Amino acid sequence: DAKTTQPPSMDCAEGRAANLPCNHSTISGNEYVYWYRQIHSQGPQYIIHGLKNNETNEMASLIITEDRKSSTLILPHATLRDTAVYYCIEGSGTYKYIFGTGTRLKVLA
Amino acid sequence: EAGVTQFPSHSVIEKGQTVTLRCDPISGHDNLYWYRRVMGKEIKFLLHFVKESKQDESGMPNNRFLAERTGGTYSTLKVQPAELEDSGVYFCASSLLGLGADEQFFGPGTRLTVL
Secondary structure (H helix, E strand, O other): OOOOEOOOEEEEEOOOOEEEEEEOOOOOOOOOEEEEEEOOOOOOEEEEEEOOOOEEOOOOEEEEOOOOOEEEEEEOOOOHHHOEEEEEEEOOOOOOOOOOOOEEEEEEO | OOOOEEEOOEEEEOOOOOEEEEEEOOOOOOEEEEEEEEOOOOOEEEEEEEOOEEEEOOOOOOOOEEEEOHHHOOEEEEEOOOOHHHOEEEEEEEEOOOOOOOOOEEOOOEEEEEO
């Protein structure tokens, strides 16, 4: 079973920031939080990951709470092409990803 | 740099037949993973190779599935004999280090349909 929980769906207006939350209350001290997305039936696409500090790259920002029990993925200016299912994953010590059902983000024109 | 590639992109076979899926990881990635999504379910881990060795095959559903990675390069996943419930999308991923801080890069998947 997935160790993370995410809302099943969200809508976001094009050009606005999309903030996708994730709860990972069982995460251990050395486990990273990864974010991926899947557009249609393509392979999951890596977005960003972090341990405890906030992270930013060209795609998104990742905000991790101080207690590490939750995080938020931020797409600063959502476009229609960002419509996808977004997965938050705890990187386990055995290196296998456990996918949940993710959040289906719909960006609206 | 080429990403993870998978072949074929689609395969339609009849129950009882054999199918072999292939995955070519990113060059230099010692770690290779197989996942699959069956209809209506989440993506599930199947197994993990480090070079040619199987590190974790806890997700393999049964002995009809055989994964190999000859020479630590490309990998094949054979299903023999295929059953209806094997239909789904099979993803391959690779990573450089296989550590908790090392992201996995996924291929486009092979869609398998068993009739």
